Amino acid sequence: MMCTKFLLFLMLILAFQAWEQKSPAEELLDQSIRYHDPKNNWPKFSDSLIINQEVPGKTMRNTRMFIDQKESLFSHAQYRNDTLFTRIVRNGECTYQMNQINLRIDKAEKLGLTCDRxxxxxxxxxxxxxxxxxxxxxxxxxxxxxTHGTFNDQEVDILKVNYDPSVGKDTWYFYFSPENHALVGYRFYHDESKNDGEYILLNGEKVIGEIKIPARRTWYVNSDDRLLGTDFLQ
Structure with missing residues (x-):
């Protein structure tokens, strides 16, 4: 009787350990998060991001954003010609400013500022x-x-990600340095069989809110490697 109880107890322990065991992908993701956000600051991130965006054939565009995770606040400020338009989303509610003066919703919509956008x-x-x-x-x-492979002529560890249809339909691949598990790029497809979508190279880092954020993102088309643009963190 004691032997049977012991075996049952042992089986329960082994089953619990197997249930708790992380997959290789979960382990790699955790290692990368420990590299980029060692103090787990992302859930309470509250800081500004200033981004310069270069697109071939167009003038550079500057965007200033503020993200406050705990307060569920996001603001996005960008010039159109000489006019500064600011979008603010707080707890799912949208407001707008033009040259730092509040805009009525109906006027904002006439200017193309919508809550969905x-x-x-x-x-x-x-x-x-x-x-x-x-x-x-x-x-x-x-x-x-x-999986393991190459991306931008460097050896990488690769995670494949899909999403619940309620979240998104694209297929993503994320590329990590085998040395320190830093995120070095990613790629997405709308339909992988058609080789559509884009890939993004990451270079450099800026520490903002004690999080290592890639400083430069360069976007290319999957099918022909055509340059789409580059974003720089200022």
Missing amino acids: SKMLRNYYTFLYGLPMKLKDPGTILDPEV
């Missing part, structure tokens, strides 16, 4: 500048295996 910008920038931490978000489907 403001929320899209919030989601876009907090995703890109919150990586790799954002890969912990609900709806992220992490392939359990880590």
Whole structure:
């Protein structure tokens, strides 16, 4: 009887350990997060990001953003010609300013400032500048295996990510340095069989809010390696 109870107890322990064991992909993601955000500051991140954006054939565009994770606040300020337009999303509610003066919603909409667009910008920038931490978000489907390959002529560890359909439909690949697990680039496809989508090279780092954020992002088309643009953290 004692032997049976002991074996049952042992089986429960082994089952619990197997359930708790992380996949290789989860281990790599945790290692990368420890590199970029060693003090777990992303959940309470509150700081400004100033981004210069270069697109071939266009003048440089400057964007100033403020992200406050705890207060659910996002602001996006950008000049159109000589006019400064600011979008603010706080707790899902949108407001607008023109040259730092509040705009009525109806006037903002006539100027092309919509809440849907403001929320899209919030989601876009907090995703890109919150990586790799954002890969912990609900709806992220992490392939359990880590693969190895090359990206931008360097050896990398690779994570494949899909999303719950309620979150997104693209397929993503994230590339990490085998030495320190830093995120060095990523690629996405709308339809991988068509080789559509884009890839992004990351270079340099800036420490903002005690988080190591890639300083330069260069965007290319998957199908023909055409340069789309470059974003620089100021």
